[in-house]
Structures are given as C-alpha cells and as structure tokens.
Amino acid sequence: MTEKEMIKISIEEFSRLQDYMSVCDKDSEAYRKMKRRYTELKVILTASGINLTEIDYLKE
Secondary structure (H helix, E strand, C coil), X not given: CXXXXXXXXXXXXXXXXXXXXXXXXXXXXHHHHHHHHHHHHHHHHHHCCCCCCCCCCCCC
C-alpha cells in the first residue's frame, strides 16, 4: 500500500468514525472505544501532514 492510499483510507475512516460518534451517547463504552480510534487517526493524519481543520468537525 502506498502512502497516498494509506492517507486516503485513514481520511475515509476518520470521516466515517466521526459520523458514528456524533450519534452515539458520549458516556457509552462504544463511544470511548471510537474515541480511542479517533485519536489514533488524528495522530496518523497529522504525522502525514494532513491539516485536520476542515475534516475534524468533532474537535475533540
């Protein structure tokens, strides 16, 4: 997998994950698990040079 493909997949997953998180109860176990992945994806994308300003609408 090329770096561009990895970035594309990570952006898509990040977007999907935010959609799921936005409709989930913040006190639920599911939300806490999604939040962990959300944080991991933010680190991956930031390290890849992606500006999250436009795509991070949860801002957590």
